[in-house]
Amino acid sequence: MADYILRRLIYMLITLFAVASILFLMFRMLPGDATLQVISPAMDEAVQQRMKAAFGLDKPLLQQYFIYLKNLVTMEWGRSFVTAQEVTAIVSYRFWNTLLLMVSGLCMTLTLGIGLGIIMAWKRNSPLDIGGTVVGLI
Template sequence: MRLSKYILKRLVLAFLTLMILVSIVFFMFRVIPGDPVSMFIDSGLDQESQELMLKLYGLDKSLPEQYFIYMKGLFQGDLGNSFTYGKPVLDVIGERFLNTIVLTTTSLIIAYSIAISVGSFLAWHRNSRIDIIGTILALVVRCAPVFWTGMILLSIFAFNLGWLPLGGMVTSGTNFTSFFDKVFSIDFLKHLILPATASALYSMATPTLMMRTSMLEVVKEDYIELAYAKGIPDKKVRRKHAMRTALLPVVTMFAVAAGLAIGGSVLTETVFRWPGMGREIVLAVGSRDYPMAQGAFLFIGFATIMFNLLADILYAYLDPRVSLD
């Protein structure tokens, strides 16, 4: 019952956070220099055309009226129409969001799979030369900006060696019958390698160090000593007893990292010209397509809030010591 009450409380807080985010994004795009109204007024159109365009996008109404109309449309799944694409924002964002999810999921699976193994290995060999070197390397990788890592990878494997594509998601002119056919094609996988690797390298350090710290705490527990006393082999103690317990904070951190990775995908997608949400924000802001930029911000914000909610629930479920008040 306490867990159900806790989940309900977190759901309410997540909803309120989302509504605050929606309001901030809405007003931000209407008060900053170069807002949608000034875009049409400064476009060189005649007076009649300006009035027609402002009316078409509902920009002739007062700000409170625009806000009410936008919120009403939002609850009906209507994010407005894109200035650039000339079609509903949701239609464009849907595909871009899937592209970002594919890239983010792949990079996080790679990062956390390696981080769990490396972190536990370093902890098991604590204070050794390999532990010191591994910890330093993790910190160095974490400090390297993802766009810098991306450009280094492009320079080596795309420009110089020519092993992998320079960017994009598929080769120009290639057609696929469905999204899933595209995702599982060799061409797509070749384009995915470099951006996923750059993102994974950046995301790997924190879970590696967290797994190491968690393992160092676990190996001090009495049940580990008891396992050794029973004559259980070292590898089995590490994998079956120590790692299982040490994984708890890393597993819950994965959900938080997923939300942050989606929100931080702008640099990776821009460097590799990956047609996802992050790159779409850059293109939308550059072309002053405010409905598209606004919708993309909301999608990323929604994903981040939901993944953080999942992390809270996971932690409360897996660790009964967490306060549910």
């Protein structure tokens, strides 16, 4: 049992690493520049360079990636480009509402899913069962 748990934890870490890497690359490959919300093209070139240096965007992509991974692990997520607030404060502010919505949705899904599953099993091969199966597969 301990081997199974250890193996699942390793798979979880590999999955989290893959998702974080894909997100980093995806946001770097998107057209446009996210820094344009903060760094205006009308600004002086020296100011633009200082702001890029402050955000770490003047470093090579590989170095940015390792900084990103380090900050992700240590939960130093920096400041929002839009509101200039700490990202940790934004996430923690919305955490309880998100948890409430998630638990409510999970309870509703389980109740409906189990209830409809029981009805479909009771009325086996009926139009209700076939329709429910088709809708579930879609």
